[in-house]
Amino acid sequence: MADTIKTKVLIIGAGTGGYVAGIRCGQLGLDTVLVDGGDGLGGTCLNVGCIPSKAIIHAASKFETVAKAAAGGTLGITAAQPAIDLSQTVAWKDGIVRKLNAGVAGLLKRAKVKVINGWATFSDAKTCTVKTADGDIVISAEHVILATGSEPVELPFLKFGGDVISSTEALSLDKVPDKLVVVGGGYIGLELGIAFRKLGAEVAIVEMADRLLPLYDKALTDPVQKWLEKHGVELHLGAKAGSFEKGQLNITTKDGAALPLKADKVLVTVGRRPRTKGWGLENMGVAMAGPFVKIDDRCATSMKNVWAVGDLTGEPMLAHKGSAQGEVVAEIIAGHNKVFNPVTIAAVCFTEPEIVSAGLTPLDVEGRDDVITAVFPLMAIGRALALEAGDDGGFVRVLASKTDHRLLGVQAVGQHVSELSNSFAQMLEMGAVLEDVAGTIHVHPTMGEAFHEASLRALGHAIHI
Template identity: 65%
Template sequence: MADILTPKVLVVGGGPGGYVAAIRAGQLGLDTVLVDAERLGGTCLIRGCIPSKALIHVASLHAEMAEAARTPRFGIGLSAAPTLDFGATIAWKDGVVDRLSGGVAGLLRKAKVRVVAGHAVFSDAKTCSVATANGPVAIAAEHVILATGSLPVELPFLPFGGKIVSSTQALALSAVPEALVVVGAGYIGLELGIAYRKLGAQVTIVEMADRILPLYDAKLTDPVRRWLKAHDVAVHLGARAVGEEGEGLAIETADGARCVLPADRILVTVGRTPNVAGWGLEAMNLAMDGRFVRVDDRCATSTTNVWAIGDLVGEPMLAHKASAQGECVAEIIAGKTRRFAPLAIPAVCFTEPEIVSVGLSPHDVPAGTATIVGQFPFLANGRALSMDAGDDGGFVRVTARASDHRILGIQAVGAHISEFAGEFGTLIEMGAVLEDVAGIIHAHPTLCEAIHESALAALGHAIHV
């Protein structure tokens, strides 16, 4: 007879939303079971955020050494170009993933969460059967947290397989492509495209919109656009992929012409879709919001004691949003009064250079709201210049309401500014005004002095520009 588990909380999905929800529930003393058919960590840890950043790190090191071999700088030169054992690169990347996935397993054990490895299929809203290596396991829970994540969008005329790869497959190639065509100029496509260009691939970008990173304003994306141009990355804007043809990808360009782009790999990064198929969603009687599961500000679905978090419930599809929602739901189940209502969720592009955005840009502010904007260039920041990061067009920009100087949004583009996301988010969540930032002493010499200077600029008295 199959085992029957009756936990207080059942979490389906072991990604950054699911495992955080399970750990927090366990910490709160709730009997918790987590079900996942794959390795713990989900898309972000196993085949997304973490492995891509590892690859980006290696690519940047390789590019710096290759440049030193071509043109010595700072008194550093190499007598030969660097060699690349890409198999060793992938092995190192996998080692990072293994270490973190194992860490998640340890944290779940510490929180006394039982992990059931297998695929769950629901027969009703609170009951599922899990196909495990040792046979089926039945689970009937009081509360269910759905954290099944998302999947790469597959184009019908460019199905994954052969030379056509998703972002997941692009992180596990056996060799650097000679010619890589990236379909989609969002953050995933550009992060991976730039990384492979640094590793020596000839990269071409195809994007239907009229600019790269269309969710960000042109001032933020211009430094990335200039990097692409300076490094011979061809970008076809307003262009449409047609399908695989001959030795490459056929596209229709903005002027209506048709051409074939040579490619031994075609990376399709046109978005992600919530993972709603194959686990019995139809048996759970959940209201939908388009392709997403509908939830309220507590992440509660239309079915009592069924909760949903992360990519399953809508944009932004970001790991840190899922984690925050998971923690929130676990505390609600434990009896705490919580709701998921962040003022802003940080968004980061690990492009060259990096982009970070929290809150509203000047173009997003509702009509009728008067604002003041302060911008400070890294060209005037000592730390940026001392690490050769002042000439890429980077800056920090703050937007505040004119009436009371309340900060509405902060953005930055430049080297290493992904680490600014925490301070940006803190300022907005704490309701900071420009004078608050102006009064904070930022250590010298650091890049984050530009945050201080941007607030001073908005107040009309920046010091270093």
């Protein structure tokens, strides 16, 4: 007979939305059970997404630096030709993941959250059966937080398996493929494609749209495309992928021609979809918004005391959004008056160079005459030059209202600009005006000076240009 547990809060999914909700529930004194369905504590982001991909990207950049030193020297530094044992790199990456897993486990334990490893299936909105290694457990709860996350989209003619891989398998390869074809020119495909190019793979990218990263404006994506072209990455834009047979991916080019591409591995990164299948969502009676669970500004679903956070709730599908939602829901359950209504959720592409976007973009304000736009190039920032980050076309751009100078959006492209994302988001969240940024004394020499100078330029008096 199955064991039975009754709890105040039941959380399904231990990703960044679920485990943060669990910790906050525990801090607020709520009896909480967290069910981890298999990805591991931290979910996709910690185990097979954000963290491991950035570790591989970091290792690839270090390898590229040594390779440059071996190919005639760089900055007066010379070195022998480098080699890489990718299995050792992956082992190092896995060690980081284990350390963070242990950290999350410790935080949940300290918050007195009961963690159950197993797959949950709901029979109604507040009751589920969890299959564990030790048998079934039936859990009923007063409140349920759904945080099941998302999964890679599989193409019907490119099923995952063998040499057709998703980002998950790409982060655990034991050797660098000689020829890698990436299907999908979004941020995941480009981040990993660039990393493997730095590691020595021949890389081709196949994208259906006419340009890479189509959700961003061309000014932001041009420096990335120039890096790819300069480093010999084969680009097939406006092209469609087809079948993969005997080490060859068949594609149809923009002009309709058939073209075979040799590939040791085909990395399919055409997007992610919410994980809504296989755990009884259809038995819970919650309303949907297309493929996503519909929520209001409190992250409440249409079923009383059933909440949803993270990728399950729609775009942007970003880890930090899920974490923020998880905190809000925990506090609402504890009786606090909270809503989830951020001014912005900044996004970063860890490409070469990096891209940051927060708030409105030129695409959002196209045709409006009440917006000031100002751009400041990184080539005019001393710190950028000293970091070899000033000659790739990078810049910081601000958009503000002409009437009251309220910041509406901030974007940047360039090396290391991901570290500026929190400053951009903070200023937007606080309702800052251009004068607030301009009046803040920015530390010299830093990359953040470009934000200061862009704001000064929008006011008509940049100093260093």
